[in-house]
Amino acid sequence: MMFSDLVEGTLLRRYKRFLADVELSDGVTLTAHCPNTGAMTGCAEPGSRVWLSVSDSRTRKYPHTWELVETSQGMACIHSAKANAVVREAFEAGIISGFEAYPDIRREVKYGEGSRIDLLLEGDVGRAFIEVKSVTLCREGGLGVFPDAVSERGRKHLGELARIAAQKDTRAVLFFCVLHAGIDHVSVAGDIDRRYREAMVEAQAAGVEILAWRSRVDPAGLTLEAPLTFSPDPP
Structure with a gap:
């Protein structure tokens, strides 16, 4: 982008x-x-x-x-909405492996209880629901955490994804798009939002996939460049 x-x-x-x-x-x-x-x-x-x-x-x-x-x-x-465009471009370019069987991409598709999924990938094998979150809160040691404030909306999205993950031929993915050059690992900010951390653990147990990728950030543009590790709690 x-x-x-x-x-x-x-x-x-x-x-x-x-x-x-x-x-x-x-x-x-x-x-x-x-x-x-x-x-x-x-x-x-x-x-x-x-x-x-x-x-x-x-x-x-x-x-x-x-x-x-x-x-x-x-x-x-800091323009959090840019994360959606960056991730979509990466899927369209085939940068993110494991999703080659979902060639069709739509955005802002209604699902669940009044929610809209950021990206819906579809193919002969089924569907992949992708919820994108931007990460900019960088702590010591290159640790990026989400959320940076209590997020009821974020907890709702995790619950929606958990329910979607139970459906046949359906993948549910929470995608952390890291928009900060200093971040090397992503975790949940349980000290900021304990309930979000609990919801994350429940979502993973229900089959929600968690991906984290860092973007190159400079005044020329944004490009998804490398996968990062994720853990519910800081390593």
């Missing part, structure tokens, strides 16, 4: 969850949209270098969108 002409600046502050004030290199200060609902721990430090995309839509109040940040542990993409 490629970026186009990102604007570089310095983060002044993130506030009201969806807003960020940024100072550009020419001294101009502007307010950008922050497309991330999480705590963004370690990714929203004032003084950090950031990169913004610019929309040409005349209806947007804030034409700039915060995309990337340079943290003390490496570059990260």
